[in-house]
Amino acid sequence: STNGATEVGTIGTTLDSANFRMEDICWPGSLGCGLSKAPSEKYPEPPKPQDPLLPTWAWATIIAAIVVAMVLTGVIFLRRDRRINKQKTHDEYFKEHQEVAEAKRDIEANIERKEDEVDEMRKKLAKLEDQPFNPQEMPSTWTGSPEILVEVEPNEPEYQEVSYKLQKTMEDAIVTKLYRVQNQPLWIYYNFHKQRFRDSGMTDQEEEIQVWHGTRGNDPIGICEDKQDGFFTGYARKGLWGRGLYFADKSCYSDEYAFCRTGMPLHAASGEDSSGPLLATERCEEAEEEEYELILSLLLLGKAKFMERPSPDLKVPPIDSSSSLRYNTVCGYTKGENGVATKVWVVYENGRAYPNYLVRYKRKAQREAEEIRA
Structure with a gap:
């Protein structure tokens, strides 16, 4: 001992001739000091510190790569959406153009039919004008009888x-x-x-x-x-x-x-x-x-x-x-x-x-x- 303090682990040469007390022993880990008896014959050995799997610069590189990949993915999807929307707009325009063209054809066909009808009516009118109304023309059912x-x-x-x-x-x-x-x-x-x-x-x-x-x-x-x-x-x-x-x-x-x-x-x-x-x-x-x-x-x-x-x-x-x-x-x-x-x-x-x-x-x-x- 030094200055009245007992050094743990100092033992004599003879078996069981120790000059220390259990309360003076400090145990590793969470057991601490002051135990009246040894906790067990064997106790777990504190784990040894392990070195990190990857160095810091490697982790930074990985994170940067992930960020770049996400950005590139977003750009790709954005371009794809634009291309789809552009294709959709083109299809809609083409469909609308077809509908307008079809409507124009229908109108032109109706105009032609109306023109034909007008021509027919003009022919009938001309025929009627060539045959003026004759108020003295009697009904076909009348006979030649002088009687009324x-x-x-x-x-x-x-x-x-x-x-x-x-x-x-x-x-x-x-x-x-x-x-x-x-x-x-x-x-x-x-x-x-x-x-x-x-x-x-x-x-x-x-x-x-x-x-x-x-x-x-x-x-x-x-x-x-x-x-x-x-x-x-x-x-x-x-x-x-x-x-x-x-x-x-x-x-x-x-x-x-x-x-x-x-x-x-x-x-x-x-x-x-x-x-x-x-x-x-x-x-x-x-x-x-x-x-x-x-x-x-x-x-x-x-x-x-x-x-x-x-x-x-x-x-x-x-x-x-x-x-x-x-x-x-x-x-x-x-x-x-x-x-x-x-x-x-x-x-x-x-x-x-x-x-x-x-x-x-x-x-x-x-x-x-x-x-x-x-």
Whole structure:
């Protein structure tokens, strides 16, 4: 010992003759000093420090290489994206160019078709101009008879067509006589108005329709044989849309205004007597056989104003705000005594309607009763 301190590890030469204490021994590692006994006969030897695997300069080189590789990879991907985007833009441009070219071809083809249509229409127009309208040309169905009222036989197509039109809304009606009105002066007068409509640019739908007209107690023969006006507004009565000439789409409505031919000669000038005109129903109530007459007319329609409500003070059609011109016709819906709604047209000038056929008819039930009596 030195200065009273015991040096660890100093032992004598004789076995078990040590002069030190266990508490004075300091053990390596985490055991430290002051143990009362040895921890074990063997204890782990502290690991020897090892040299680093690579020197510092090598690690710096590796890190730099990794950074350079990442930068190069980013540059490569960036160039690739640019190339892809450039290719995509080129494809889109090419596709758009193709679509534009196709649209141009379609437009050019449409223009060519329209030009062909225009050329065809010009040819038709030139052909029509070479064949000017002749108002004195009579319908092909007319015969050379000097009579104005020419009877149509039941086996003729005209008879079947008119009969079908009458029965379309009057199933119990049977045509007993049909007269074609061959009134040349009146036809010419009507066709002058028709040409006026054509010159003003009327379409086929706006030009002419077939409609029914009943004359109440006035003999329709007077209209059919008149060579000046035919339907005359001077005799018109005031109705839902003023004082005009009224025509109906459905025969069942005009039937309420039909003239009763019973007991009257065919060429009677008028249905009036000293006591004034009688309604058809009043005249036929006194007769055993009831035969009625309606006129199936041709009406120049023109531009028609649809009326949603009655306007009994009208004297002329209202003005069309889009053209500042008057409408040619007024139309609207109304109901008769049978409750059936029908469309009615009203005109306020002469020459707009032609009495095409005079239709005489009976009721089916009445005719069957007559056959039973016979």
